Amino acid sequence: MEFEFSPKVNEYREKLLDFMDSYIYPAEQTYRDQMLAQEDRHTQPPIMEDLKKEARSRGLWNLFLPNPKWGAGLTNFEYAPLSEIMGRSPIASEVFNCSAPDTGNMEILAEFGTQEQQDTWLKPLLEGEIRSCFGMTEPEVASSDPTNIQSTIVADGDEYVINGRKWWTSGAADPRCKINLFIGKSHPDKERYMQHSLVLIPMDSPGLEVVRTLPVFGYDGGHGHCEISYEDVRIPTSNLLGQEGGGFLIGQARLGPGRIHHCMRAVGMSERALELMCKRANSRVAFGVPLSKQGVIRDWIAESRVKIEQARLLVLKAAWMMDTVGNQQARTLISAIKLAAADMATYVIDRAIQVHGGAGVSDDFPLAAMYAYARTLHIVDGADEVHKMVISREELRNWAPA
Numbered sequence: 001m002e003f004e005f006s007p008k009v010n011e012y013r014e015k016l017l018d019f020m021d022s023y024i025y026p027a028e029q030t031y032r033d034q035m036l037a038q039e040d041r042h043t044q045p046p047i048m049e050d051l052k053k054e055a056r057s058r059g060l061w062n063l064f065l066p067n068p069k070w071g072a073g074l075t076n077f078e079y080a081p082l083s084e085i086m087g088r089s090p091i092a093s094e095v096f097n098c099s100a101p102d103t104g105n106m107e108i109l110a111e112f113g114t115q116e117q118q119d120t121w122l123k124p125l126l127e128g129e130i131r132s133c134f135g136m137t138e139p140e141v142a143s144s145d146p147t148n149i150q151s152t153i154v155a156d157g158d159e160y161v162i163n164g165r166k167w168w169t170s171g172a173a174d175p176r177c178k179i180n181l182f183i184g185k186s187h188p189d190k191e192r193y194m195q196h197s198l199v200l201i202p203m204d205s206p207g208l209e210v211v212r213t214l215p216v217f218g219y220d221g222g223h224g225h226c227e228i229s230y231e232d233v234r235i236p237t238s239n240l241l242g243q244e245g246g247g248f249l250i251g252q253a254r255l256g257p258g259r260i261h262h263c264m265r266a267v268g269m270s271e272r273a274l275e276l277m278c279k280r281a282n283s284r285v286a287f288g289v290p291l292s293k294q295g296v297i298r299d300w301i302a303e304s305r306v307k308i309e310q311a312r313l314l315v316l317k318a319a320w321m322m323d324t325v326g327n328q329q330a331r332t333l334i335s336a337i338k339l340a341a342a343d344m345a346t347y348v349i350d351r352a353i354q355v356h357g358g359a360g361v362s363d364d365f366p367l368a369a370m371y372a373y374a375r376t377l378h379i380v381d382g383a384d385e386v387h388k389m390v391i392s393r394e395e396l397r398n399w400a401p402a
Contacts, residue, residue, distance in 0.1 A: 003316075005078070005081060006078065008074075008078070009074070009078045009081065009082070012060075012063065012072075012074075012082055013081055013082065013085065015058060015059070015060060016060060016082055016085045016086070016096075017085060019054075019055065019058065019060060020085060020088060020089065020092065023051055023054060023055075023095075024051070024089045024091065024092050024095065025089065027047050027051060027091070028089060028090075028091060028366075030045075030047050031045055031047050031048065031091050032363075034046060034047055040175070041220060042173040042174050042175070042213070042220075042223050042224045043174065043175055044094075044174070044176070044223075048091070048094065048095070051091075051095040052094070052095055052097070052128055055095050055096050055097075056097075056128075060096050061096060061097050061128075062096075062097050062098070062106075062126055063079060063082050063096060063098055064079055064083070064098045064103050064107075064257070064261065065106065065107065065110065066079075067110055069110075070106070070110050070122070070126060071126075075319075075323045076257060076260055076319035076320075076322045076323050077316060077319040077320045077322075077323050079260075079261075079319075080260060080264045080315060080316055080319045081264070083098070083260070083261050083264035083265055083268070084264040084265065084267045084268035084271070084312070085268055086098060086265060086268065087264060087265030087266060087267065087268025087269045088268040088269060088271065088272045089272075090366065090369060090370075090373075093265070097126070097128045098261075100170070100258060100261065100262070101132060101133055101134045101170050101171055102125055102131060102132050102171075103257075103258065103261060104134065104254040104255070104257070104258045105125065105132045105133075105134060105179075105181050105254075106122060106125050106126065106132075107254060107257060108181070108198075108241065108250055108253065108254050109121060109122040109125070109241070110122060111253075112241050112242040112250055113241060114238070116238065117200060117239075117241065121178075121179050121200065124178075129176075130176050130177070130178040130179070131171050131174050131176040131177040131178070131223065132171065132177060132178070132179045132180070132181065133169045133170060133171045133172040133177050133179075133180050133181070133203075133226075134169065134170070134180075134181045134254075135151075135166040135169050135180050135181065135182040135183065135201075135228065136149070136166065136183045136251060137166060137167060137168045137169075138150060138151060138164065138165060138166055138167065139165060139166075139167045139227065140165070144382065144383045144385070144386050145386075146183070146196075146248060146251065147192050147193065147195070147196075147248065149183060149184065149185055149196060150164060150185065151163065151164025151165070151166065151182075151183075151184040151185065151230065152164060152184055152185050152186070153182075153184040153185065153186040153197050153199060154186070155186075155237065156234075158236060158237050159234045159235065159236055159237060160186075160199055160234070160235050160236075160237055160239070160240070161232055161233070161234055162182065162184060162199070162201065162207075162230045162232075162233040162234075162235065163230055163231060163232060163233070164184055164229075164230050165227070165228070165229050165230070166182075166227070166228050166230075167214060167225075167226070167227040167228070168214065168225050168226075168227075169225070169226045169227070169228050170223070170224070170225050170226075171223040171224065172203070172210055172223075172224055172226035172228060173210060173213050173223055173224025173226050174223035174224060177203055177223065178202065178203055178204075179200055179201070179202060179203065180200070180201040180202070180203055180208070180228075181198060181199075181200060181201075181241065182198065182199050182200075182201050182230075183196050183197070183198050183247045183248070183251055184196065184197065184199070184247070186244055186245065186247070187244065187245045190245055193248050193249065194245040194246070194248070195245065195248070196245070196247035196248040196251075197240060197242075197243075197244050197245060197246065197247040198240075198241045198242060198246070198247035198250050198251065199235060199239050199240055199241060199247075200235070200239040200240075200241055201230075201233060201235055201239070202235075205233050205234070205235065206233070206234070207230060207231045207232050207233035207234070208228065208229075208230055208233050209228065209229045209231075210224075210226050210227075210228050211226070211227040211228060211229055212226070212227050213225060213226050213227075214226070214227060216372050216373075216376055217371075217372040217375070218372075219369055219372050253327065255381055255382070256322060256327035256330070256331075256334055257322070257327075258381060259334050259337065259338050259381050259382075260315065260318065260319050260322070260334070260337070262338075262341070262377060262380070262381060263311070263315045263318075263337045263338065263340075263341035264315055266311070266341040266342070266344070266345040266373075266374065266377060267308060267311055267312050267315065267341065267344075267345075269345060269349070269370050269373070269374070270304070270307075270308050270311075270344060270345045270348040270349065270374075271308060272366070272370075273304075273345075273348050273349045273352040273367060273370055274301070274304045274305065274308065274348055274352065276352055276356070276365065276366075276367065277300070277301060277304070277348075277351060277352035277355045277356075278292075278301060280352075280355050280356050280359075281294075281297050281301070281355055284355075291355060297355060300351040300354075300355070301351075303347070303351075304347070304348040304351060304352075307343075307344040307347060307348060308344060308348065310340065310344070311337070311340045311341050311344040311345075314333070314336060314337050314340050315337045315340075315341065317333060318330055318333040318334050318336070318337045321333050322334070331390065331394075332390065332391055332394045335382070335386075335387035335388075335390040335391050336387070336391060338377075338381065338382060338384075338387050339384055339387050339388065339391075341377065342374065342377040342378045342384065345370075345373075345374035345377060346371070346374045346375060346377075346378070349367055349370045349371045349374050350371060352367050353367045353368070353371060
């Protein structure tokens with residue numbers, strides 16, 4: 001494993017860092033002001049399209065896609081430091097057309113989609129003209145085990161009929177969200193992991209209703225995390241993605257790179273939280289002594305630096321393993337980074353909030369919103385406990401009796 005990034009990656013890093021300083025950070029307050037001024041909080045404010053246009057003109061677009069036909073052609077290891085930079089700001093990923101859930105959806109459309117599906121949905125997603133969502137989690141079952149899914153996909157001639165209810169369908173409230181990648185049970189009598197199919201449901205389909213949006217710790221970000229009902233929704237069988245019964249495996253394939261992206265963004269977010277913590281500690285005096293001189297504050301700063309470095313190295317190793325031996329062989333490390341990044345980000349951001357005092361839980365600083373994201377990272381894309389189960393199972397298998 002090489003620790004030095006290639007000249008191509010370093011060039012991208014320099015361009016991204018410059019763009020963040022010149023455009024992203026100065027635009028954060030404008031973005032927030034425009035969001036507060038408009039009635040629909042799920043519609044992107046005008047500043048976003050301006051930033052996207054500028055990013056694309058500089059070649060900072062679709063960096064996450066490894067296939068050069070569709071994106072920048074970067075490996076997971078090459079993209080990881082770029083994703084970290086984007087993670088420093090909550091508005092950055094979409095500026096570069098690298099935000100979830102579109103990234104994962106574009107990846108599986110590129111890999112499994114038919115030519116017609118790619119022309120209809122992938123190309124406008126790559127252009128940043130529309131958004132998409134992914135319907136998997138359900139309110140009535142423990143969705144940490146996706147085989148519990150109850151929503152149904154039933155064949156009826158040349159159509160599928162969909163019924164069920166999903167929630168935490170991120171992005172579905174955005175008026176630009178035009179397509180829903182939906183996993184449901186289509187073959188209940190087959191082997192456990194071959195019972196599900198993945199279909200493409202246009203958001204304007206009759207019978208599809210966005211019931212409500214769900215805030216996260218009071219924040220309604222991500223263009224709405226939605227609960228959606230599906231009542232006799234009909235779509236043509238040509239909207240099947242991949243093969244019947246292959247939905248679970250496609251969904252799992254989608255999660256590997258997505259977890260790398262989540263974890264690297266968490267590293268970047270934590271770097272910014274540490275930066276804010278240090279600046280605050282240097283600028284504040286309590287009981288006649290600068291906070292930066294307090295032993296407990298220095299301990300938090302030192303622990304934060306160590307945890308960030310550990311998490312970054314583990315994520316880079318996981319990315320390298322995915323590139324060299326494949327996602328399946330790297331699954332234990334992918335689970336490990338999901339645990340490590342969530343723990344690290346929660347700790348660092350919590351300490352930064354504490355150093356800021358009351359300001360830390362206000363909207364004057366990004367720390368409260370960061371903490372909401374970091375805490376949800378213990379749940380999204382597999383709860384901590386599921387990843388621990390994966391890791392422990394592999395460790396025990398290594399030492400099982402012959």
